[in-house]
Amino acid sequence: MAEYNRVSECVGLITLRNPPVNALSAAVRQGIVDTVQRALSDPNVKSVVICGQNGIFCGGADIKEFRSNMTGPPLIPMIHAIESANKPVVAAIEGSALGGGLELALGCHYRIAHSKARLGLPEVSLGLLPAAGGSQRLPRLIGVPAALNLITTGRHVTAAEALQLGIVDQVTDHNTVAAAVKFALSVAGRSLDPRRISTHPCPQQPDLDALFEEVMQKVRQSARGAIAPIACVQAVRAAATLPYAQGMERERELMATLFTSGQARALQYCFFAERAVGRWRMPSGARWDTSKPRPVHKAAVIGLGTMGRGITVALAQTGLSVIAVETQEKQLMEAKQAISGMLERGAKGRGVAPALDGVIYSQNIQAVADVDLVIEAVFEDIALKTKVFQQLSAVCKPGTLLCTNTSALDVDQLASETPNPELVVGMHFFAPAHVMKLLEVVYGPRSSPQAVATAMQLGKKMGKASVAVGNCRGFVGNRMLKPYIEEAFFLLEEGATPELVDQALEEFGFPMGVFRMSDLSGLDVGWRVRKGDGLVEPGTASGRSARIRQGRRYSPLGDLLCEEGRFGQKTGRGWYQYDKPGSRVARFDPWLHSFLGAYRAQHGLVARRIDHQEVLERCLYALINEGFHILDDGIAAGPEDIDVIYVSGYGWPRHRGGPMFYANMVGLAKVLERLEHYQQLHPEVPHLQPSSLLRRLVASGSPPIHKWGEAIKKLHSQL
Numbered sequence: 001m002a003e004y005n006r007v008s009e010c011v012g013l014i015t016l017r018n019p020p021v022n023a024l025s026a027a028v029r030q031g032i033v034d035t036v037q038r039a040l041s042d043p044n045v046k047s048v049v050i051c052g053q054n055g056i057f058c059g060g061a062d063i064k065e066f067r068s069n070m071t072g073p074p075l076i077p078m079i080h081a082i083e084s085a086n087k088p089v090v091a092a093i094e095g096s097a098l099g100g101g102l103e104l105a106l107g108c109h110y111r112i113a114h115s116k117a118r119l120g121l122p123e124v125s126l127g128l129l130p131a132a133g134g135s136q137r138l139p140r141l142i143g144v145p146a147a148l149n150l151i152t153t154g155r156h157v158t159a160a161e162a163l164q165l166g167i168v169d170q171v172t173d174h175n176t177v178a179a180a181v182k183f184a185l186s187v188a189g190r191s192l193d194p195r196r197i198s199t200h201p202c203p204q205q206p207d208l209d210a211l212f213e214e215v216m217q218k219v220r221q222s223a224r225g226a227i228a229p230i231a232c233v234q235a236v237r238a239a240a241t242l243p244y245a246q247g248m249e250r251e252r253e254l255m256a257t258l259f260t261s262g263q264a265r266a267l268q269y270c271f272f273a274e275r276a277v278g279r280w281r282m283p284s285g286a287r288w289d290t291s292k293p294r295p296v297h298k299a300a301v302i303g304l305g306t307m308g309r310g311i312t313v314a315l316a317q318t319g320l321s322v323i324a325v326e327t328q329e330k331q332l333m334e335a336k337q338a339i340s341g342m343l344e345r346g347a348k349g350r351g352v353a354p355a356l357d358g359v360i361y362s363q364n365i366q367a368v369a370d371v372d373l374v375i376e377a378v379f380e381d382i383a384l385k386t387k388v389f390q391q392l393s394a395v396c397k398p399g400t401l402l403c404t405n406t407s408a409l410d411v412d413q414l415a416s417e418t419p420n421p422e423l424v425v426g427m428h429f430f431a432p433a434h435v436m437k438l439l440e441v442v443y444g445p446r447s448s449p450q451a452v453a454t455a456m457q458l459g460k461k462m463g464k465a466s467v468a469v470g471n472c473r474g475f476v477g478n479r480m481l482k483p484y485i486e487e488a489f490f491l492l493e494e495g496a497t498p499e500l501v502d503q504a505l506e507e508f509g510f511p512m513g514v515f516r517m518s519d520l521s522g523l524d525v526g527w528r529v530r531k532g533d534g535l536v537e538p539g540t541a542s543g544r545s546a547r548i549r550q551g552r553r554y555s556p557l558g559d560l561l562c563e564e565g566r567f568g569q570k571t572g573r574g575w576y577q578y579d580k581p582g583s584r585v586a587r588f589d590p591w592l593h594s595f596l597g598a599y600r601a602q603h604g605l606v607a608r609r610i611d612h613q614e615v616l617e618r619c620l621y622a623l624i625n626e627g628f629h630i631l632d633d634g635i636a637a638g639p640e641d642i643d644v645i646y647v648s649g650y651g652w653p654r655h656r657g658g659p660m661f662y663a664n665m666v667g668l669a670k671v672l673e674r675l676e677h678y679q680q681l682h683p684e685v686p687h688l689q690p691s692s693l694l695r696r697l698v699a700s701g702s703p704p705i706h707k708w709g710e711a712i713k714k715l716h717s718q719l
């Protein structure tokens, strides 16, 4: 797994071989130990170069090994042996040098990088810290502030930034291995003492205590309960204040805590789940590896409201040419200005030219005649969308894929209004569409595998976490959100406050609790949907019967706030009050609290004490329970799909792995028992009735999450 060759007569060339990313598996580590030993003991070898095969240096430790008994030589002594070598060792970095890969390079005496290479210590995003000396060597090499930034964020830097920071010694546009071999020849015989980073003192930093205090505060705020970023700060502090050997001991202790933590398991699960959702499959048996996407060179967006504008930007930024259609001239001009501004700001951030010429604006739907794919983003009205789809079917060239950005309407119904339903899929973006990571690709029973493959590939090009899901009310994300929000309303009726509910959810790790979130997105959105469903009635009725609608418990609280004109941030009043309409700082609102008191009195409800645990159990288990229904219905192919949707689009804390992973961690039997408990107390709430899949999984011994797929298949075959 590490190949050895002698090149240019006196350079030992070690090539890491472990596709696809040359991860440091046990076999690769053993290969490095053996080949370094061979090079150092060969009197004809004057210097050594380490590189990786297929244009990638090394993607770090093999994450798949973390959950098994680790065998093979450990990384730390291996890197020490390289650093202590009496012949210069040069790292030739192409592609990526990440995590243990960069730590290996930091143990080398010199580093040469290709201009397109990316370097970083992303361990924090896996719930770990760079514990093969990375947390001790990097601050010694580039100083404490820069090392803190890289290690606590896990961000990857370009070769140019790495050169500027002092991580690499040279950047080349040409053959990196050839440049490294030439360099290795030029430094043969030079003293290596100054090149051993572990022997350096950390560069002096004025007012170290104040710096660490400030960084720790910042990290605690943004970590939202994640422990790895905090351990990273502590490890760098050890580098700055202790001799190397003691710093290494501190690094080891901190890593020991992180390595076995539930958070590390959750974050590593997310890493693999994000890759697993790309291997989509449909109930029909169609799959990612047997369905060929159609090429998309030209796309169109119909309707340039908030969503349409964001989608246009996301498409244009991938380099596609986009026809942006809005029938009203004034709206078209406003949209053009807004889209150009977004493209310019985005390009500035990425240091590239804005793709302004990539977008053609038109008032005429005929302009989309020759595009390969259209995304409809007009107002959420089935009659309007049907009309647009019929026009598109008449105008577009044969084979054009027709996508709808609906979040609530029936994709099958829209498809059935077109002569080619196999060409119709949902592409459910989240606002702002050019920023938010998540894309739900919604297929109906007649969507062709090729249409799904094309939408999934386009999502990937746009940098989205794209998840293929079946068609149902709310798809996956919003369908699960409904019971979560309803439980929050019921908790208010029973005595909780918006502040209490939000605090419990924010301490769990959500960036915003349900009520602050509702104020941000607008209370009128849900009101409109509930009106459409015939659930909204005038607010004068009282008593229990007024809170049973369509045969189930219903809380009219949100409707009553809307009747008062309280739509959230945009009106300056909602579940909280704001200094003025549009401002973002939520403040306690005495009006809301007396309103809740009067509401409870009117309905004969007696407020009781509700604690954080009840808030979490009722809101989260109701949401998770719906997730089990979704799996049972085959709307999501596996728990990873649901978890990626929640982590990338709904603010579920990544260090808790997503709702289904969380249920697995809590224990399925415990989730079931608590749902049964609450269902007994609230028999008129159907979403607290445990899903039959959850019951069946518990009855079959609560298999671990990676075995749910198999278990579900088996359980379905027994039905």
Ligand SMILES: CC/C=C/CC(=O)SCCNC(=O)CCNC(=O)[C@H](O)C(C)(C)COP(=O)(O)OP(=O)(O)OC[C@H]1O[C@@H](n2cnc3c(N)ncnc32)[C@H](O)[C@@H]1OP(=O)(O)O
Pocket: 020, 021, 023, 059, 060, 061, 062, 063, 064, 096, 098, 099, 100, 101, 122, 123, 126, 128, 130, 131, 132, 272, 275, 276
């Ligand atoms: C003892 C503890 C020590 C810890 C120190 C560490 O080194 S922890 C690991 C730190 N490294 C990382 O976090 C890097 C993770 N990988 C990436 O960021 C990216 O994969 C990449 C290297 C930038 C390459 O990206 P690209 O988009 O080209 O490919 P994919 O991400 O799709 O990956 C391809 C397949 O490779 C698998 N994979 C990637 N990295 C690792 C890894 N370090 N260990 C094991 N497997 C890895 C990935 O899962 C993909 O597999 P598929 O089966 O094809 O889905």
